Amino acid sequence: MSIIQEFKEFAIKGNMMDLAIGVIIGGAFGKIIDSLVKDIIMPLITVITGGGVDFTQKFFVLGSNPNNLQSLAELQKAGVNVLTYGNFLTIFINFLILAWVVFLLVKLMNRLRKQEGPVEETPTTPADIELLREIRDELKKRPQL
Known part of the structure; x- marks a missing residue:
């Protein structure tokens, strides 16, 4: 092939x-x-x-800041070591909100699916099993010797 x-x-x-x-x-x-x-x-x-859920400008200056810069963009441009926790925090909060919305939508879809409800079909027994059951029932009716 x-x-x-x-x-x-x-x-x-x-x-x-x-x-x-x-x-x-x-x-x-x-x-x-x-x-x-x-x-x-x-x-x-x-x-x-x-105000919004935007913490992208939250940061800690790690190390020296000789020019006493205050904005994140200026600090990063100057090459100062900065811990920018705000961006992570904003993305994390947005993720939690998104996950919550998806959870609620899935829960709603599951509820709608349960309301429709599958039609319960009674399982059909094969003919040979039915025949064996009839034979069994007839044997039970016979007097014991």
Whole structure:
């Protein structure tokens, strides 16, 4: 079997197509979630906190600051050793908000899925098992010797 034939079989398999569709839908869903957080939830948080969740300018100067520079951009441009914890903190808070929104959406989807409820089908017993059960029941009815 040639390598092209093997690749063709691999690419046409159902699992490969399912994965591709999942990646495409996941990318679109990610954009929706990102927009929900950025355009709807973050403005509400900004109103509630009275300012926003932006700590990118929070830092500690490690070492000497001979020119007594105050802004992060000036310190970094001057090559001063700076611990910029604010950017990490902002990204971490945004992640927590995003994770919370995804959690709530998944919870909502699961609730909607449970409400629909799968139709319970009674399992059908194969004919040979039914026949054996009938024979068993008839043997039980016979008088014991």
